Structures are given as structure tokens and as C-alpha cells.
Amino acid sequence: MKIKALGIAAFAAVAALSSCGNNSGEKLDTPTSGNINISVDESFKPVIESEISTFEGIYKYANVEAAYKAEGEVVKDLLNDSTRIAVISRELTPEEKAVFDKQNRIPRVTKIAIDAVALITNKQNPDTLITLDELKKVFRGDIKNWKDLSEGSDLGDITIVFDNNNSSTARFVKDSVLASNKLPENTFASNSHKALIDYVEENKNALGVIGVNWISDFDDSTAVGFLKRINVLGISTEAAPQSTESYYQPYQAYIAQQAYPLRRYLYIISTEGRAGLGTGFASYVASDKGQRLILKSGLVPATMPVRVISLGD
Incomplete structure (x- = not known):
């Protein structure tokens, strides 16, 4: 199931409730604060490092720790619930979706770049x-x-x-x-x-x-x-x-322009059951500010147009 990009502000009400903690008294992370570990395909380390640095600069109480690995290891982390946020260059296979179905977990997929x-x-x-x-x-x-x-x-x-x-x-x-x-x-x-x-x-x-x-x-x-x-x-x-x-x-x-043939998409996959820090980070990357960082990195943003200027006669 795909989700649309949402602004961080949309989670303010949820953040206020989540910050109160859970029944055990443990303080939960919110869309803009707390700690979270994410798994990232090493191919995208440069751009994701930039996204994390800027996100943490805006939200002072947010700490996103990224582990950069081979794609197969990232997917394994997601399936084993070792992480609830993954950044990879493909969507989930039917077999992988079936694993989440058995675990009663619903993966949400956000396309963030080409x-x-x-x-x-x-x-x-x-x-x-x-x-x-x-x-x-x-x-x-x-x-x-x-x-x-x-x-x-x-x-x-x-x-x-x-x-x-x-x-x-x-x-x-x-x-x-x-x-x-x-x-x-x-x-x-x-x-x-x-x-x-x-x-x-x-x-x-x-x-x-x-x-x-x-x-x-x-x-x-x-x-x-x-x-x-x-x-x-x-x-x-x-x-x-x-x-x-x-x-x-x-x-x-x-x-x-699709002139270069070896193209692929980049996705953030979240299995968070609520609007936590992972959801906030994914929403930031898909927002206007996050997409501008994608553009600066040399990739093609998924949710904003790229202006191509002709230098011909």
C-alpha cells in the first residue's frame, strides 16, 4: 500500500499524544523527536546521510541512526523486525508481503527518487x-x-x-x-x-x-x-x-528524460504501527525540502518536477 507525502506538521496532534508515553510509562518517539534505527542500501548512503543531517538539524530532539548495508541485508532486517524503516531500490515481493501478513504488520511504501x-x-x-x-x-x-x-x-x-x-x-x-x-x-x-x-x-x-x-x-x-x-x-x-x-x-x-536506460526507483518502506519518528522522517524526505535534497544529490525527485533547460540554438 502506497502512502502520499505528508508534511511534518500533519503529525503534530499525534506527536502531542505520543509524547505522553505508553501504558508502561516508557516515553515513545514522535514524528519529530526520539530515537530510531533504520537500514539503508549502501548505494544511497550519500543522499540519505544528507537527509538525516538536515532532518536532525531542523528537529533537535530527533536522532536517526542509519546502518548502511547490502540490499539483501536491509530486507532481512525489515522482515525480522530488526528495523521498521528501510531504504531500498525495489518494492516488496509477494513472498515478502506474505511474511508481513502473517505478522499482522502493514508495510507502507513511499517512492522518493528515481x-x-x-x-x-x-x-x-x-x-x-x-x-x-x-x-x-x-x-x-x-x-x-x-x-x-x-x-x-x-x-x-x-x-x-x-x-x-x-x-x-x-x-x-x-x-x-x-x-x-x-x-x-x-x-x-x-x-x-x-x-x-x-x-x-x-x-x-x-x-x-x-x-x-x-x-x-x-x-x-x-x-x-x-x-x-x-x-x-x-x-x-x-x-x-x-x-x-x-x-x-x-x-x-x-x-x-528516460534517455539513460539503467534507471530504477528508490523507496522508503515503513512498518511502523503508529506515527513515530520513522514516519516523520519518511514524510520529510518526501516533502518539498527533502525532495530538494534529492535534486541536489543528482538523483531525480519522485514528487517534484525537474526543470530541463535546452542549450541548443
Whole structure:
């Protein structure tokens, strides 16, 4: 069941009641105060850190502790009731919904952004363009050498690298690019997004698959630093592109226009049974202020328009 974005002010009455505590005398958290632990897909650590910092800056008595993990671990936390707020790049499966039904818990899903998966390569790799058909062949294992993509390449066998075996990017590739086919034997996993970028920087045959949020915020010195160390591939959906204009990198405008093909949505899933701090935080992220932070991060906000300016003649 999806919920509409609500302003924090809408919870004022509930907050006043909740702050009185429960029957045991324990003081409960409210939409704007208290403590809560949330689980977040590591792909979205940069933007969620920004959302939490700003939220806590506005609401001085709110403390949101985020654990950044692989997507599979985040979903496990939600199913085991280890957390009641999760941030992931997919909705729940029918099997997962059935678990909540048995527990008499009702998950509420809020779409907060449109994200993308980026492909990165070593600075020594001159190939910065790839078609979607070629990419599928690489992920199927039909293309295993950079020379098969460019005859003049002096590179060797392709090494595909993800951030984690249980990551959302690996799941996205298998579900959305390969239609659930297995990844080839030349696929490996690093321990984190930072370790993935380090590996690609140090290995000229690497093809990294990363959540775009790690390289999308041009006002973030960390993201800018990452971009100086690697190349970001442009992708074309055409089988035989006639010019470089048919290729698109995962820039915000191209994600919004649906020109970049490897797009995905970002959701906050809440299983809170009442309007607590998790509900307040989710509502803030979906509000105008929270969506402006999404926009600044380089992702596409889910509930506000993105202005695309043409620089043509």
C-alpha cells in the first residue's frame, strides 16, 4: 500500500499524544523527536546521510541512526523486525508481503527518487561508449574481452566488479538487464562502493557497476574526487548508433528524460504501527525540502518536477 507525502506538521496532534508515553510509562518517539534505527542500501548512503543531517538539524530532539548495508541485508532486517524503516531500490515481493501478513504488520511504501546504475572503467581504457545490446552480451558472458567491443583495444579480458554479492546493483542487473540469468564467471564483488572504485582505478580491464548516487553530486568533494579517478560509460539503446549523440551518461537530466536506460526507483518502506519518528522522517524526505535534497544529490525527485533547460540554438 502506497502512502502520499505528508508534511511534518500533519503529525503534530499525534506527536502531542505520543509524547505522553505508553501504558508502561516508557516515553515513545514522535514524528519529530526520539530515537530510531533504520537500514539503508549502501548505494544511497550519500543522499540519505544528507537527509538525516538536515532532518536532525531542523528537529533537535530527533536522532536517526542509519546502518548502511547490502540490499539483501536491509530486507532481512525489515522482515525480522530488526528495523521498521528501510531504504531500498525495489518494492516488496509477494513472498515478502506474505511474511508481513502473517505478522499482522502493514508495510507502507513511499517512492522518493528515481536513481540509476552507472558503469565505470579505468582511466587507461579508451572505450567510454557501449550499446545496451553489447552490455547484455558482456553480462551474459558472450563478450569476455575488450577487443570484442573495440578491435583496436589493447586491453585483455573484462573483469566485472560489483560492490557486494548481495547488492541492489547485482540484483538489478540480473532482474532488469539479464531477465534473471546468471552472471558470468568473470564477475567479482568488492566489499564496498569505495573499494569498488579503488579496484577500477587500479585495474585497466575492470568494468565496475555502481549506484550513481556515489558519483552524481557535483557539489560533493568526495563524488568529484571519485569522478577524477575513473571513467563513466555512456550507453545507447540503439543497436547501431550513428553518432556519439545516441549515447547517454547517467546525468540527472537524462535519467529524468528516460534517455539513460539503467534507471530504477528508490523507496522508503515503513512498518511502523503508529506515527513515530520513522514516519516523520519518511514524510520529510518526501516533502518539498527533502525532495530538494534529492535534486541536489543528482538523483531525480519522485514528487517534484525537474526543470530541463535546452542549450541548443
